[in-house]
Amino acid sequence: MGRFRRSVLWAALLAILLLTGLSIYSAFLGPERAQAFFNSLPLAVYWFALIALLAVGIVVFRRLLRVPALLLMHLGSILVVLGAMWGSNSGHALAKRLLGIDKIPEGQMAILEGTQENRVFVTDSNSTRELPFFVRLRDFRMEYYQPGQLSVRSETGQSGRVPAEAGQTVSLDEGRVAVTIRRVFQNFRMDLQGDERVAYDLPGGSNPALEVAIEKPGEPPARRYVFERAPGHENPNDSVRLSYFRAVRDYISELEIVQNGKVVAAKHIEVNHPLHYGGYHLYQHSYGQDKLGEYTVLMVVSDSGLNLVHSGYAMLLAGVFWHFWGRRILVALQGRRTTAGEVAG
Amino acid sequence: MVIKDTIQGLFIYLTIAAYAAAFVTMVLGRRRTGNLLFVAGFLAAVLAYVYRWYDVRHVPLQNLFEVFLFLGVACYPISWFSGRVLRIGGPWADALIGAIVLFPAGFVFHAEPMQLPPALQSWLFAPHVMVYMLAYVFMAKAMFQAIAQLAGHGPAVGATGLAPEPATYELIAIGFPLLTLGLILGSWWGKLAWGNYWGWDPKEMWSLASWLVYVGYFHWRYMFGTKRPAANSLWALAGMAVIVITLLWVNLSRLFPGLHSYAT
Ligand code: HEM
Numbered sequence: 001m002g003r004f005r006r007s008v009l010w011a012a013l014l015a016i017l018l019l020t021g022l023s024i025y026s027a028f029l030g031p032e033r034a035q036a037f038f039n040s041l042p043l044a045v046y047w048f049a050l051i052a053l054l055a056v057g058i059v060v061f062r063r064l065l066r067v068p069a070l071l072l073m074h075l076g077s078i079l080v081v082l083g084a085m086w087g088s089n090s091g092h093a094l095a096k097r098l099l100g101i102d103k104i105p106e107g108q109m110a111i112l113e114g115t116q117e118n119r120v121f122v123t124d125s126n127s128t129r130e131l132p133f134f135v136r137l138r139d140f141r142m143e144y145y146q147p148g149q150l151s152v153r154s155e156t157g158q159s160g161r162v163p164a165e166a167g168q169t170v171s172l173d174e175g176r177v178a179v180t181i182r183r184v185f186q187n188f189r190m191d192l193q194g195d196e197r198v199a200y201d202l203p204g205g206s207n208p209a210l211e212v213a214i215e216k217p218g219e220p221p222a223r224r225y226v227f228e229r230a231p232g233h234e235n236p237n238d239s240v241r242l243s244y245f246r247a248v249r250d251y252i253s254e255l256e257i258v259q260n261g262k263v264v265a266a267k268h269i270e271v272n273h274p275l276h277y278g279g280y281h282l283y284q285h286s287y288g289q290d291k292l293g294e295y296t297v298l299m300v301v302s303d304s305g306l307n308l309v310h311s312g313y314a315m316l317l318a319g320v321f322w323h324f325w326g327r328r329i330l331v332a333l334q335g336r337r338t339t340a341g342e343v344a345g
Numbered sequence: 346m347v348i349k350d351t352i353q354g355l356f357i358y359l360t361i362a363a364y365a366a367a368f369v370t371m372v373l374g375r376r377r378t379g380n381l382l383f384v385a386g387f388l389a390a391v392l393a394y395v396y397r398w399y400d401v402r403h404v405p406l407q408n409l410f411e412v413f414l415f416l417g418v419a420c421y422p423i424s425w426f427s428g429r430v431l432r433i434g435g436p437w438a439d440a441l442i443g444a445i446v447l448f449p450a451g452f453v454f455h456a457e458p459m460q461l462p463p464a465l466q467s468w469l470f471a472p473h474v475m476v477y478m479l480a481y482v483f484m485a486k487a488m489f490q491a492i493a494q495l496a497g498h499g500p501a502v503g504a505t506g507l508a509p510e511p512a513t514y515e516l517i518a519i520g521f522p523l524l525t526l527g528l529i530l531g532s533w534w535g536k537l538a539w540g541n542y543w544g545w546d547p548k549e550m551w552s553l554a555s556w557l558v559y560v561g562y563f564h565w566r567y568m569f570g571t572k573r574p575a576a577n578s579l580w581a582l583a584g585m586a587v588i589v590i591t592l593l594w595v596n597l598s599r600l601f602p603g604l605h606s607y608a609t
Contacts, residue, residue, distance in 0.1 A: 006568075009564065009567070009568050010568075012564055013561060013564050013565060013568070016557055016560050016561045016564065017561055019553075019557055020554050020557040020558055020561065023550045023551070023553045023554040023557065024550065024551070024554045024587075026545070026550050027547040027548075027550040027551050027554070027594070028547070030547065031544055031545040031546045031547075032545075034545040034546075034547075034550060035545040038545065084543070106540075145460045247459075247460040247462070248462065248463060249460070249463065249466075250463050250466070251463060270463065271463035271464050271466070271538060272463070272464065272466060272467040272534075272537045272538050273537070274537065274540070281540060283539070283540040285540075299539075299540045301540045301541065306536075306542075309542060313529045313532070313533070316525060316529070317522075317525060317526060317529060320521065320522045320525045321522045321526075324518045324519065324521060324522050325519070325522055328518075328519075332430070
């Protein structure tokens with residue numbers, strides 16, 4: 001191997017080792033600082049050098065060019081790094097300066113139910129910018145796993161859990177305490193009728209609650225209400241601690257994209273199912289409620305460079321599987337064919 | 346340390362006992378008995394896994410308990426495949442790997458079933474984790490071959506196949522595409538679930554580092570071939586060390602107070 005080619009290989013090995021070391025280092029920084037670190041100027045120099053090194057490698061090692069699997073792996077690596085650079089904040093700034101493409105790299109938008117919005121809050125620059133289209137929120141809702149769970153903890157520290165269904169009982173401390181669910185409310189309300197307080201379910205809203213009876217030997221059953229939304233809301237005289245928990249199964253925003261007053265796209269987005277429109281992906285991110293009503297919070301991410309990254313991934317995968325698995329499988333199959341041929345012959 | 350006095354726990358302890366017995370008998374040279382014990386352990390592990398699947402009603406790969414249980418199942422088929430197809434011996438090491446990975450599942454991790462939070466409800470999630478676990482078993486086997494090489498053994502105890510150095514390379518060559526696939530599936534899933542294909546999270550940084558160690562290994566071995574077998578083996582050991590940290594980072598990070606960590 002020539003001296004130049006040997007130096008290229010050494011440089012590649014050092015570049016790989018350096019990136020390994022920097023990855024480990026940044027694991028101790030936490031995500032925000034790690035991201036800032038890998039987007040800093042010295043690292044930009046590193047990324048360019050890595051691309052150059054890969055390109056030089058492809059040029060000076062004929063096998064990297066001639067053997068498709070090796071080419072796919074190394075070209076794929078170049079594409080992933082290029083795509084990531086293109087999609088970074090600096091990449092966006094560069095695209096604006098050179099090509100006049102002015103996209104928001106990443107931000108968040110809050111939309112009230114029934115309204116439309118195009119303003120995006122950009123966390124990095126602490127500023128507000130506007131999308132070239134409006135996003136309307138028709139509806140936001142959460143779905144829960146059914147049924148929820150009632151957890152009970154006794155004075156002695158024993159605890160138990162049951163599905164939140166009428167008739168379910170938790171029995172603790174060798175039967176000295178029993179908690180039985182009497183009713184399940186979707187939207188708990190209570191009214192005074194005469195002297196008596198009467199609990200009822202009012203369809204439409206959401207204030208999930210359970211009515212339970214706490215039974216101890218020699219005492220009349222005590223009636224209690226457990227509210228999902230107010231976990232700390234307890235009767236201080238109670239010897240048992242109760243809590244009602246429902247696990248969220250999904251957050252769903254029904255979105256419409258509005259451009260020039262017309263609906264041009266629509267999708268019910270949920271976690272893992274974003275909406276792609278006009279060079280942006282819109283993700284379900286968070287939600288909230290204020291005096292004007294319920295709102296959803298979307299994460300808005302520019303799709304710049306994404307195609308490059310995905311193509312790079314595909315090439316890398318194809319190359320790696322072909323190089324390490326494909327050839328072995330082929331050899332094994334050929335071996336079997338020859339053996340079978342020998343036996344037959 | 347918690348002992349699981351459930352059917353689930355019983356299956357796990359049975360598996361650990363069978364794997365450990367398989368390891369001991371194989372090292373003592375009783376290959377046939379060892380193999381029978383290994384298979385018995387595997388069947389118990391399958392029962393434990395199927396039981397878990399039935400219990401939680403989703404592919405059990407959600408938390409460390411389930412992931413380690415899967416590792417305990419995977420080590421036998423991979424051992425069989427390595428012996429038959431790759432001609433790489435050392436099933437004793439595979440039985441040992443099985444007993445080791447099931448130990449935390451049996452005694453350390455909590456097995457409380459949980460409902461899948463929205464982010465984990467993706468078809469990419471199970472393949473992402475599963476492929477990673479298979480890769481890890483191959484890399485763990487590679488580490489044992491590397492140790493055998495460093496210890497100056499010929500082919501691993503009782504084996505007829507490849508010598509330890511080429512066996513290390515073969516195992517890493519089989520495991521690396523899986524490692525790459527795991528990394529890319531994770532990145533793709535991250536994009537769909539959180540909006541970014543790279544989140545710069547410590548666990549992601551460690552997983553990138555472990556992938557890079559093997560990329561380094563390939564280039565090193567291309568440069569020096571088998572001229573420096575000890576150095577080749579050290580790469581394989583380093584790779585496994587970084588994998589173990591990646592896998593357990595959520596737990597290990599508690600050693601570094603103030604560090605961001607997230608639940609699996
Ligand atoms: C930094 C610049 C790089 C250079 C100059 C370089 C160069 C090379 C060369 C010359 C080979 C030997 C090919 C042969 O078998 O004839 C090789 C193999 C390989 N490279 Fe790279 N490489 C670089 C970066 C990378 C990166 C980032 C990856 C990540 C995917 C990678 C993955 C591989 C793999 C998997 C092999 C196959 C090794 C084997 O067959 O054992 N390389 N590289």
